[in-house]
Structure formats: structure tokens, C-alpha cells
Amino acid sequence: MKQRKGIYQNWMGILVLLLLVVVMGILIAGCAGGGENAGESEGTLSPQRQAQEENVKDITNPSELYTSNCGPCHGHDGSGIVGPSIKGTSLSVEEIQKTIENGKGSEMPGFKGGELSEAQIKMVAKYVKEQLK
Numbered sequence: 288m289k290q291r292k293g294i295y296q297n298w299m300g301i302l303v304l305l306l307l308v309v310v311m312g313i314l315i316a317g318c319a320g321g322g323e324n325a326g327e328s329e330g331t332l333s334p335q336r337q338a339q340e341e342n343v344k345d346i347t348n349p350s351e352l353y354t355s356n357c358g359p360c361h362g363h364d365g366s367g368i369v370g371p372s373i374k375g376t377s378l379s380v381e382e383i384q385k386t387i388e389n390g391k392g393s394e395m396p397g398f399k400g401g402e403l404s405e406a407q408i409k410m411v412a413k414y415v416k417e418q419l420k
Contacts, residue, residue: 349414352407356398357415365419370395374419384412 346352354363360370367373376383387408390397398408 346407347410349410350418352403352411353414356402357411360395365415373415376415376419378416380409380412380416383415384408387412 346355357373360368361373362368365372365374373383378386386395387403388397388399399405403411
């Protein structure tokens with residue numbers, strides 16, 4: 288009888304563990320859905336998001352554009368934080384611009400057609416090349 292009790296306890300432990308895994312999977316899946324664009328259909332933005340993007344697109348100061356869009360990952364001086372150091376990069380302005388537009392792998396998002404206009408991307412690329420030496 289003692290052996291049966293031990294088997295049932297093992298199965299109960301396994302079932303509880305399995306239940307916890309399922310609950311965690313549901314929680315993680317729920318957190319991953321939605322995001323900041325939740326409620327926005329493709330091609331349309333919520334009024335709040337649209338206002339944020341319009342405010343960013345009004346900025347014409349390359350230093351401010353770099354600090355707010357690139358600084359959190361590459362550091363305000365370009366020496367790197369989460370992203371790599373881009374200080375004194377050997378890339379050309381055109382190569383930097385393409386990286387900003389298209390992103391790089393899954394580490395860096397592309398900014399083309401999003402938060403930054405084409406003119407702003409050019410300003411930031413030139414700023415990175417000329418000011419972050």
C-alpha cells in the first residue's frame with residue numbers, strides 16, 4: 288500500500304508541475320500579444336501613437352534625434368550600452384544610413400517608414416559619423 292501512495296504522490300507532483308507550465312505559457316502568450324500597437328489595424332495608428340510620431344517627425348536637431356532614438360542602446364556618446372559601440376565607426380554615412388533604415392538582425396529595429404523620416408535618418412547617420420569620433 289505504501290508503494291501505491293508514493294506512486295500517486297509522484298503523479299500528483301507531475302500534474303501540478305504540468306499545470307504550472309501550461310499557466311505560465313498562457314501568461315507569456317498573453318503578454319506577447321497586443322503590445323503598444325494593440326487595437327491598431329494595419330496601416331492605421333491610434334490617435335495617441337499618431338501624435339507621438341508627428342512630434343518625433345518635427346525634430347530637426349540631429350543630436351536630439353540620436354539621443355532619443357539611438358542613445359538608449361548605443362549610449363549618448365556612442366560607446367555602447369545594450370547595443371555595440373558605434374563611436375568612431377569605420378562605416379560610411381551611407382552604410383550607417385542603411386543600417387538605421389533597415390535595422391540589423393533582431394538586435395536593432397529599422398526606423399525607415401516608422402518613427403524617423405528619411406531626412407531625419409540622414410541627419411542621424413551624418414551625426415554618428417561626424418560627431419561620435
